[in-house]
Amino acid sequence: MLLPFLIIGGLGLVLLLISLVIGDVLDHFEIGDGAISGTALAIGLTVFGASGALTATSGLALVWAYVVSAILAIAAYVVSVLVVRSLARSSDGVPASAVGLTGVATASISPAGGEVSLDGPAEVERRMAYADAEIDEGARIRVVAHAGSRVKVEPEHA
Known part of the structure; x- marks a missing residue:
């Protein structure tokens, strides 16, 4: 059986x-x-x-x-x-919002693009980023907007 x-x-x-x-x-x-x-x-x-x-x-x-x-x-x-x-x-799924996270610019950031490493608990990879004004590599940044896989950043002290 x-x-x-x-x-x-x-x-x-x-x-x-x-x-x-x-x-x-x-x-x-x-x-x-x-x-x-x-x-x-x-x-x-x-x-x-x-x-x-x-x-x-x-x-x-x-x-x-x-x-x-x-x-x-x-x-x-x-x-x-x-x-x-x-x-x-x-x-x-939809990526978690990175708005409000801080991090470091791993490459120079401009309106055309750049790269950041964020300090969030789920952030294990670098993200593509852009900003309204030039941000130098190594500067501390804060995410102000999330657009698809890219984030809009500004200097953290702003």
């Missing part, structure tokens, strides 16, 4: 591989406003198959194999959805 678990687990692995190579295949169908994630579904199916096969071979009644595997699959699905959503928000 392992065959149903092996088939479902195998389908989960195939869907997981497709999701990893091509991307989340269920994103294109707009099912439930993104409530169903192909990657999370694949993880749930794989966990269902693996846990069902392990439980079925442990000597318990077959009904327990289905109960245990269903509970673990649902838990794996929910955790996967939460992780996928968290990763999606952090990688392609």
